[in-house]
Amino acid sequence: MPRALLLAASTLRARCSRDTVMGDERSVSIAKRPRARKRRYYAMGPDYSVGSRPGYWLEDKSIxxxxxVFRLPASTGRAPFVFDKSVGSLPYDLEPYYRWWLISDRTKAVLERLDPEAFVFVPCDVRVPHGSYRGPHYWLCDVVRVLDALDESQSCLTIRIENDARSLDFGKKVYMAMPGSKLVFTEAEIGKAHIFRMAHSEADVICDQDLKDACKSAGLKRIRFRDASKL
Known part of the structure; x- marks a missing residue:
């Protein structure tokens, strides 16, 4: 075979060999590509393990x-609060108040940035017994998004029909997530939401890893996150 043909054949073999190797590398790369990270969920709420007697109260409960009415209407007027540290501890970033949360300005900023459509915020007018209040602004906050997203077949919890005629849930399905329960959620029902209340158990607020991380990055205090997969 002429020398030129030999060189051409050698070059072609080298190129094919290189292409094969590159093809193999691509195959290996695709095979080793990690799966999409499964979202983690947490039961979110006030940390009842800290704090003492509260030194704050709503002056006019008629609002x-x-x-x-389980949800807090957006039309609720400004909430007049008294903060008195001689009575008890002043609020931190998230405190329970009736069915809702009393939150600081910086907590509101985190929640609004992550998932603005999930909340209703009612501004608080704060006064102190002596002098003028010079602390952060506070808000009554309600998580108003409710999702029926629990995968009952994969979860471990008590599901029953409420038989107490005095209950607002009489005759309805009720979830009871106790210590030791496992909650698994259907991603398709949650979509891009970062926080929601559970249908059939609206006292339980569930958030995802992104919202938990944002709260921790902001240094928010007195918020508890419990892994929903092992309550």
């Missing part, structure tokens, strides 16, 4: 909706 709150009647007991039958």
């Amino acid at each position: 709150l909706p009647p007991y039958e």
Whole structure:
């Protein structure tokens, strides 16, 4: 075979060999590509293990909706609070107040940035017994998004029909997530939401890893996160 043909054949073999190797590398790369990270969820709420007697209260409770109205309406007027540290501890970043949360300005900033459509915020007018209040602004906050996203077949919890005629849930399905429960959620039902209340157990607020991380990065205090997969 002429020398030129030999050189051409050698070059072609080298190129094919290189292409094969590159193809193999691509195959290996695709095979080793990690799967999408599964979202983690947490039961979120006030940390009841810290704090003492509260030194804050709402002066005019008439602004709150009647007991039958579980959600806090956006039309609620400004909430007049008294903060008195001689009575008890002043609020931190997230405190329980009736069915809702009393939150600081910086908590509101985190929640609004992550998932603004999930909340209703009612501004608080704060006064102190002596002098003028010079602390951060506070808000009553309600998580108003409710999702029926629990995968009952994969979860471990008590599911029953409420049989107490005095209950607002009489005749309805009720979830009871106790210590030792396992909650698994359907991603398709959650979509891009970062926080929601559970249908059939609206007292339970669930958030994802992104919201938990944002709260911790902001240094927010007195918020508890419990892994929903092992309560």
